[in-house]
Amino acid sequence: MEQDQQKWRKLDGTRIMQPLVDEIRDAIVREKTMGHELKVCIGTDSQVKGRGTEFATVIVFVRKGKGGFMYINEAISGVKMTVKERMLLEVSKSVEVAYELNRLFTLYNVDMEVHADINTNPDFKSNHALKEAMGYITGMGFEFKAKPAAFASSACANKIVQ
Template sequence: MEQQQWRRLDGTRIKRPIEDEVRTVLVREKEMGHTLKVCIGTDSQVKGKETEFATVIVFIRKGKGGFMYIHNETTQQKMSIKQRMLMEVSKSIEVAYALCRLFTVYNVDMEVHADINTNPNFKSNDALKEAMGYIMGMGFVFKAKPHAFASSSCANKIVQ
């Protein structure tokens, strides 16, 4: 995965590859006796001619809170809502794919969350089947709204 600029929620920039940061986190959390689950999701917001994307890696300590890492990017490419939803999924999968080996080695469950509504009355629903197929086809656990909190809550707060 190309070097992306990641940060913590408090704004602290991660100065090394995210793979190295995640490996350190997994070792530290395991040593502290925490059981982890990781959820990866992306949300976007159209702001004038730009679309801002935020991808998050959310670490959940079972019964003990959690924390996350954030990557933002913007584009001026015009997209339909379906294209934008699938771009969000693509960004999440890129990160999940880059990190999945680590999660396997450290026996950590991972889910990919899509900010796509399961209700057919919403426009984002047009991308549901493709997103589900894309994520599950890559071998990842898929979650959509209302269970996709990494994208629909965590990443959403970053792009608002």
Template sequence: MKQTQQWRKLDGTRIVRPIEDEIRSVLVREKEAGHELKVCIGTDSQVKGEDIDFATVIVFIRKGKGGFMYIADRTVRKKMSVKERMLMEVAASVDTAYRLTRLFTRYGVDMEVHADINTNPSFKSNDALKEAMGYILGMGFAFRAKPHAFASSSCANKMVQ
């Protein structure tokens, strides 16, 4: 799954520079505007025939003043179990979080990694919950699963439909 990602804004504007540079300028701009930020990173996927579409989002929440997000899409052609797909989603989110964590720490921005995994054992995605939670927490990130994982289950979900 390691590949160069093409990031864009919600309005479709492509990000032509490295995402780290884009996020650094966003953090400077938002801090100068006096906004208190929180960031949530999540990934969702959708099986479409032989392909699986993935979307990873970086959601910025301006406390009390709305938010905005960045999106990276990719398609994988591979048969996989629900558990494997859930763990690929988590890996994409963790990879993005890892690339950006130093910036968020430097600018004092709290970050969470959201997993589109149901905490109810009757759902198939729950099979991946323990591994996903261990991976995310083991990397030192705050973890959220459904129903509190809006970055993956709402924002990224809308990008892969």
């Protein structure tokens, strides 16, 4: 399912007006031409606010040793859900983006990880979704990262929904 390109933006607020796949291809070609070695981390975080839940999905490009940049997609859901349901919806949003872009990353030899904002400590409520999230992400053939290594979701996307 192709993402609605009108919802994607850069960190500076610039809206992505072309299809996401084209934007990401252009970014990869530009960065590779400049000699950067890239890794991509995709993650989603959410925050319950009143009766709704705000979601932010990010595509973080890491220029190994030289910083990075990211793309952001925000969405709001009015559906009430449990913590586990919310965690799995976050993972689903990240996997959908990873699946859409995976061919590009393979074609251009860019490593990709899917980050889940799920705590590996069983004392946290989000941990109840850990096994399902890990199974979903790895079952799709993607590399899985959870907290504390999941910076795309727990740091980058988190800053958007706060």
